[in-house]
Amino acid sequence: xxxxxxxxxxxxxxxxxxxxxxxxxxxxxxxxxxxxxxxxxxxxxxxxxxxxxxxxxxxxxxxxxxxxxxxxxxxxxxxxxxxxxxxxxxxxxxxxxxxxxxxxxxxxxxxxxxxxxxxxxxxxxxxxxxxxxxxxxxxxxxxxxxxxxxxxxxxxxx
Amino acid sequence: xxxxxxxxxxxxxxxxxxxxxxxxxxxxxxxxxxxxxxxxxxxxxxxxxxxxxxxxxxxxxxxxxxxxxxxxxxxxxxxxxxxxxxxxxxxxxxxxxxxxxxxxxxxxxxxxxxxxxxxxxxxxxxxxxxxxxxxxxxxxxxxxxxxxxxxxxxxxxxxxxxxxxxxxxxxxxxxxxxxxxxxxxxxxxxxxxxxxxxxxxxxxxxxxx
Numbered sequence: 001x002x003x004x005x006x007x008x009x010x011x012x013x014x015x016x017x018x019x020x021x022x023x024x025x026x027x028x029x030x031x032x033x034x035x036x037x038x039x040x041x042x043x044x045x046x047x048x049x050x051x052x053x054x055x056x057x058x059x060x061x062x063x064x065x066x067x068x069x070x071x072x073x074x075x076x077x078x079x080x081x082x083x084x085x086x087x088x089x090x091x092x093x094x095x096x097x098x099x100x101x102x103x104x105x106x107x108x109x110x111x112x113x114x115x116x117x118x119x120x121x122x123x124x125x126x127x128x129x130x131x132x133x134x135x136x137x138x139x140x141x142x143x144x145x146x147x148x149x150x151x152x153x154x155x156x157x158x
Numbered sequence: 159x160x161x162x163x164x165x166x167x168x169x170x171x172x173x174x175x176x177x178x179x180x181x182x183x184x185x186x187x188x189x190x191x192x193x194x195x196x197x198x199x200x201x202x203x204x205x206x207x208x209x210x211x212x213x214x215x216x217x218x219x220x221x222x223x224x225x226x227x228x229x230x231x232x233x234x235x236x237x238x239x240x241x242x243x244x245x246x247x248x249x250x251x252x253x254x255x256x257x258x259x260x261x262x263x264x265x266x267x268x269x270x271x272x273x274x275x276x277x278x279x280x281x282x283x284x285x286x287x288x289x290x291x292x293x294x295x296x297x298x299x300x301x302x303x304x305x306x307x308x309x310x311x312x313x314x315x316x317x318x319x320x321x322x323x324x325x326x327x328x329x330x331x332x333x334x335x336x337x338x339x340x341x342x343x344x345x346x347x348x349x350x351x352x353x354x355x356x357x358x359x360x361x362x363x364x365x366x367x
Contacts, residue, residue, distance in 0.1 A: 002183055007172045029193055031186045033259050040260060054259045057266045060356060062193050095167050108359045111263065117168040130264030131360050147164070 001038075002031060005051050008118075015102060015110045016059035029062070030055045045127060052128040056111050101150035109143050116140060199253050206246055213239050227302055227312075234295050241291070245284050252277050264360050271353045274346060281342050289334035293327050 002009070009030050017023040033054050041050055102113060108129075115125045122133045122140075131139070190196070217235050220228040256273040258266050305312045315323070 003178060003180075006178050007175055010175055011171070025192065028186050028189060029191060031183060032189070032191045033193075035187055036191075037260050050260055053261065053263065053266075056263050057259045057261070058193070060263060061266060061270050061353065095171060098164055098167050106359060107356055117165050119165070128263060129360070130262030135361070151164070 001047065001051075002034060005048060008048065008051055009055055011114060012055040012059050014099060015114060016107070026059060030058050033058050046124070049124055049127050052115070056128065060107055060111070097151060097154045101147060101154050104150050105143065105146065109139070109146070112136065112139055113143050113147060116143075195253055195257055199250070202246060202249060202253070206243075209239065209242060225306075227306055230302065231299065234298065238291060238295070241287070245280070249277065249280060252280065264357070267353055267357045267360070271350060271357060274350050274353070278342055278346050278350070282338060285338035285342070286331070286335055289331050289338070293330055297323055297327070 009027060012030065013023045013026045017026045034051065037054055041047070102110060105113060111129060112125065112131075115128065120128075122136050125131070125136050126133050129136070190200075213235055217232055217239075220232040220235070252273050256270055256277075258269055261269070301315070302312060
């Protein structure tokens with residue numbers, strides 16, 4: 001299950017954690033939560049919906065300012081490393097730009113835009129976030145405008 | 159760049175995801191959760207174990223002692239142990255209710271804020287009660303100890319002694335009250351405020367500019 005949906009977990013980590021250590025922490029927490037909660041999954045919702053809930057809940061509710069510290073158990077165990085995506089071409093630069101633009105959105109906007117970019121329906125967004133579809137539509141229009149502008153600003157800035 | 163292009167870019171990122179083997183996942187699962195709630199639950203269990211190890215021998219020692227005066231120490235210890243157990247039970251219940259990782263994000267945030275506010279109140283009351291109890295216990299023990307050491311009969315303290323003890327107690331408790339309030343806010347104030355901001359943002363249809 002984790003293998004199949006690892007993209008979802010990695011993307012939440014890229015969006016909500018700012019440094020490598022935080023990404024690893026968050027990745028680890030999400031995987032632990034998924035493991036712990038799997039017994040309570042009754043198939044009432046899609047597995048991806050359930051995973052989104054757990055990943056976003058872990059990322060949002062435990063967001064606390066971290067002290068910068070070197071955590072040895074990560075450096076000791078290379079098998080836990082989440083490697084940075086390598087950008088090696090012009091197209092990859094665009095991808096980098098997209099992540100930079102998204103990073104400037106608020107925490108909730110990031111969650112909404114992530115689901116939009118993953119082609120999730122408003123119904124599924126509502127199931128995950130608990131925001132009514134009406135509110136989501138209004139938010140989505142605003143976010144699209146904001147994202148367009150941010151991408152423009154970022155591309156001029158590079 | 160148009161939004162459809164962004165979607166294509168976003169999906170392309172999937173192709174470049176790092177490999178994740180089963181042994182990687184097993185490695186992660188060998189670690190304990192470092193989330194604040196998980197850590198608080200573990201700390202609470204440690205506190206219970208520590209206090210049991212500390213209180214049980216003391217209560218046993220005082221109860222078998224031939225000195226009649228030690229019965230008061232026993233009563234004090236038992237009362238404080240019961241108070242702590244009530245506090246620990248309530249705290250555990252709050253921590254248990256606080257976790258709903260598979261719930262909708264909004265309802266989870268709302269529950270979290272609600273429970274954190276209750277937890278903060280609990281800490282605040284517990285901190286103040288502990289300060290009062292701690293002071294009373296130390297005064298009683300020192301007072302009794304002073305007479306027992308000198309082999310004298312325990313007498314009712316004079317008005318002057320009571321006034322001095324009450325004055326010192328009032329200053330200590332007031333100081334503890336402010337330190338407690340400052341410390342709890344430092345620990346949870348900003349976090350609760352952040353969660354409330356997220357919750358507010360979820361309900362808003364428009365941006366706040």
